[in-house]
Amino acid sequence: MQNFTDIDDKILKRAIAENSSMKEVAEKYIAAYFEDADRLNILRADSYPRATHTIDGIQRLIHELEQLNYAYASDGDVYYAVRQFPEYGKLSGRRLEEMQAGASGRVDIEEESDKKKDPFDFALWKAAKPGEPAWESPWGAGRPGWHIECSAMVRQELGESIDIHAGGMDLTFPHHENEIAQSEAVTQKPLARFWMHNGFVNMDGEKMSKSLGNIRLTRDLLKEYDPMAFRLFVLQAHYRKPIDFTAEGLEAAESGWNTLKEALKFSSDFSKLPGWSTLPPELDQDAVSRFNEAMDDDFNTPIALSVLFELAKDLRREGNLLIHEGQTQMPVEELQRYWQTLASLAQVLGLEVKPGAGDATLSTGVSGTGTVGLTDAEIEALIQQRQEARKAKNWAESDRIRNELQSYGITLIDQKDGTTRWHHT
Structure with a gap:
């Protein structure tokens, strides 16, 4: 399973910047992702749930957290009460008492809001703002927070516990830490047996x-x-x-x-x-x-x-x-x-030779396997023309024919006895 969080603050900002809609922006980038993934021979997942298709599951999970006193409503928003979850920080190794919210070199709080009871609490549901897409809910019209989307999609598609949860190293805290807090507070089961985090991508260091x-x-x-x-x-x-x-x-x-x-x-x-x-x-x-x-x-x-x-x-x-x-x-x-x-x-490892120019089957010129664009007979005829050009010391014509064959992905090997073999590169 690979999920798409097709609604969040960044998508909404991009939609405003492009004078578009959240749905159009999400669809454009999802299509671009699949196009790039297919070219890289990344196999398709069994399912691709989307946050906007999981609204009922998101609201149900928030309601359960509220019933268990892990969440509280505040003027149309709903927040997760981080201090209610004693194991918060167990994945990243960070502890609330060691954190100084907003301090340099420490963990910045997710977002400032006077609706929170504690600076470390994070949004599960956000009240609708003018011009933003919204869904009706027990707390009023609004949209889900980022972290709850992932917990709800995992639960809907794979159940209460999964074997492997993967993501970037930068998601360890707070995103994955918050997923654990949300999911395990309700299920009382480990969200994942193994966590796999890939390293950062650098450009020239x-x-x-x-x-x-x-x-x-x-x-x-x-x-x-x-x-x-x-x-x-x-x-x-x-x-x-x-x-x-x-x-x-x-x-x-x-x-x-x-x-x-x-x-x-x-x-x-x-x-x-x-x-x-x-x-x-x-x-x-x-x-x-x-x-x-x-x-x-x-x-x-x-x-x-x-x-x-x-x-x-x-x-x-x-x-x-x-x-x-x-x-x-x-x-x-x-x-x-x-x-x-x-x-x-x-x-x-997904490393495969794709059909196409230069990727046809290799030939030694001994038996006819054919090639993209030229038949064996045409290749041999061009080689013969080149041999005659070489005998006449017409090096320009000889080079032209070699270059023409090279454009078809064919490499010539001149042997000591004067004959020429060829193969694909």
Whole structure:
């Protein structure tokens, strides 16, 4: 489950700035999210509840908190009485008695209001303001607070307790702390067995933030880098560690993805070798075991990726031997097992070669597999034209033909005996 809080103060401010509505703003950004996620091969969740579709559940949860004396109404607003929940702060390790509301370097109170009984109390329901969307409730027309939306959506979709709750490190306090206080006060059960918080996103060593003006949107980065290279870049850091987006790091990830991609595409040549089985072989158990051990260790994707690169290195070496010498050193059965293992483990991490220009099956020029835009016969004809241009020392024409083939994702390899082999890059 992945929820959308499609009503909050920031959305309302954006709607006013854009002379739009809350619904239009939410729909626009939800659609943009799905577009970016699909390009990054992020699988869809089983459900996507929205706060605006959970109003009844939100009001019911607030009513229960009120009945249990964890919440109180105040002139159209409803607030959570933080001091009523003795375990408040158990996730973040912060204690109310150690906090000085509003002090520099401490925790600022969520919002100032003379309706609160205590500065640390937070809003569960907010009274309607002129021009804002609102829903009728026992406390008057209004809208839900941010924290209660998430508690209610979890409860509606998954029940009183869940296995894993994830989010950014900056949500640990106060958002997740408030979710715990709201949910557990009513259910008397742990909200989640495990909490997973990802590290901050930095840009060239600084935290990415609007105030610094260093925000880079995913869709902008995907104009410069392959989506799979972007995904690989993220996986190269442990999810709990900060990620520093630099041009050098992204270019290195692009190079790394090209290595994996080449290895994943080599199967088209290996499958032509005598002894290649039409039945999928058993996976390489040593590689699978090391991969699983890394993933079982708090999703240690950097170590898991090292297993993939080991397999890719061997496959690339054997693939190059096949291209240049027409044979491999490793037994065909072992090659097939390595490739099948790489493909299987890469899929677990969502790293897949997408069909498209330059991603067609690899060919050595020995047998006809075809390519995007040119047939094998057309490729061979262009290679022959280039050979004749080279004999006539017409280097400009030779380079033109090489560049034309390169535009179709075809790399030429001139061999010592004067012949030329080709393959896709």
